Amino acid sequence: MERALAQLNVANAELEKASRYINDGIRYASRIQTALLPDQGALSGLVDELAVGWQPLDIVGGDYYWAGAFGNKGVIAVMDCTGHGVPGAFMTAVVASSFSRILHHHGHDDPAEMLTQLNRLVKSALRQDRDSAVSNDGLDAGICVVDRDKGTVTFAGANLPLLVAEHGSFRLLRGDRMSLGYLDSPEDYRFTAQELPYGKGSAFYLFTDGVTDQVGDQVHQLFGRKRLQRVLTEVADRPLTEQMDMLFQHLAAWRGDERRRDDMTFLAFRPLA
Numbered sequence: 001m002e003r004a005l006a007q008l009n010v011a012n013a014e015l016e017k018a019s020r021y022i023n024d025g026i027r028y029a030s031r032i033q034t035a036l037l038p039d040q041g042a043l044s045g046l047v048d049e050l051a052v053g054w055q056p057l058d059i060v061g062g063d064y065y066w067a068g069a070f071g072n073k074g075v076i077a078v079m080d081c082t083g084h085g086v087p088g089a090f091m092t093a094v095v096a097s098s099f100s101r102i103l104h105h106h107g108h109d110d111p112a113e114m115l116t117q118l119n120r121l122v123k124s125a126l127r128q129d130r131d132s133a134v135s136n137d138g139l140d141a142g143i144c145v146v147d148r149d150k151g152t153v154t155f156a157g158a159n160l161p162l163l164v165a166e167h168g169s170f171r172l173l174r175g176d177r178m179s180l181g182y183l184d185s186p187e188d189y190r191f192t193a194q195e196l197p198y199g200k201g202s203a204f205y206l207f208t209d210g211v212t213d214q215v216g217d218q219v220h221q222l223f224g225r226k227r228l229q230r231v232l233t234e235v236a237d238r239p240l241t242e243q244m245d246m247l248f249q250h251l252a253a254w255r256g257d258e259r260r261r262d263d264m265t266f267l268a269f270r271p272l273a
Contacts (some may be wrong), residue, residue, distance in 0.1 A: 026059045026086065033060050033089050036096045038067045046074040046146055049203075049270040051240035053248060055210075061263035062088020063208050064095055070108045074146040076269060077114075078160065080208040082137040084263045094125050095139055111143035111156035112193035115180065119158075119189065122181030129187065138181030142206045146271050153204055153271065154195045163205035163229065164196065165236055170229050200273035203240065205232065210262035211247075217256030227254075240268040 043050055046069055054065060062081040068074065077099070081091035098121035099114075106117045118141065123129040126137055142160035144153050155162045157175015164171050176191050198204075207228070214223045231250045235243045244266055251264075 023059075029086070029089060030056075030059045033092060036092065037065065040067070042068045043074045043076070043146075043269070045069070046072070046148055046272060047269045048272050049240045049268075051244045051266075051268045053244050053264065053266040055264040056084065056088075057210070057260055057263045058085040060086060060089035062091055063210065063263040063265040064092040065206075065265055065267055066096075066099060067267075067269075068103070070103075072148045073108065074148075075103065075108050075111075075114075075143065076146065076206065076267065077111075077141060077143040078206040078208060078265050078267050079139050079141040080160065080210070080263070080265070081139040088263065091137060091139065094122060098122055098125060109145060110193060111145050111154055112191040114143050115141060115156050115158050115176075115191040116189065119180040119185050120187050123185065123187060126181065128181065128183050133183060136183045138179050138185060140175075140179050140209070142175055144204060144206065144269075146269075148272060151197055151199075151273070152195050153198050153202075154193050155204075156191050156193045158191065160206065160208065161225070163207075163225075163232070165203040165205070165232070166199065166201075168236065170233060170236075172225060172229070198271050198273070201270070202273075203236075203268060203270045206265075206267045208263065208265045210260075210264035211251065211266055213262060214251055214255050214260065215258050216254045217258035220258075223251060223254050240270060244268060 062084045064079045066077045079095055081088050102114050102117045127133055140159035142157040144155050146153050158178055158180050160175050162173040173194055178189055179185055212223050212225050212228055231247050235246045
């Protein structure tokens with residue numbers, strides 16, 4: 001018995017050592033992933049308010065967002081990659097690299113063209129553009145281009161929507177029903193761009209399905225887009241950061257004892273009029 005107990009203690013010590021080693025590596029990876037995310041001051045001079053909620057399900061995650069300025073234009077994007085945890089984080093690294101290449105080599109004026117190029121680059125990076133592909137991973141995305149000179153926001157989405165608030169009312173713009181990078185995502189697919197004029201006080205909201213697909217512990221239903229819109233309508237007169245905080249409080253209350261199932265990203269912005 002003493003010998004068996006000693007062997008068990010040695011095994012437990014080895015397991016604890018391995019667990020610390022793995023967790024230390026994931027925490028370090030989290031710092032690297034966070035460094036891939038943009039500075040929230042990157043849109044200074046283009047937006048009056050910006051609120052970002054990025055909450056991985058694990059220490060690292062599969063959601064990614066980007067925001068940056070090019071003269072009097074700004075690009076704001078939210079992306080939901082396959083999986084979460086470490087696999088999802090690897091996907092965000094591929095997407096971040098591909099998106100940076102698009103912005104600097106393919107232009108930053110047309111969000112629909114950005115989605116088309118991102119589809120091609122992700123398929124190529126994962127070698128999913130050939131018959132011998134062994135993986136089938138990809139992402140959904142929503143991209144906005146803010147043009148201050150024209151006073152417009154142009155949106156294109158790949159299975160992610162844009163929620164627009166104007167004059168106290170909300171409307172939902174749906175993206176194309178097509179994801180990016182997967183084996184069955186055609187390389188020649190052309191996404192649709194929607195241009196919207198904005199006025200003083202207009203607000204725009206991008207979010208991943210980790211926000212709307214949370215299950216409630218009482219009724220076992222999804223939180224859903226309609227409930228999201230209803231919550232934001234109730235707090236529409238507040239600053240965007242407060243709106244986001246109130247939304248996350250509603251989500252936590254809705255979830256209750258039910259476990260979270262996915263990464264969550266919520267990004268809201270109000271352009272300078």
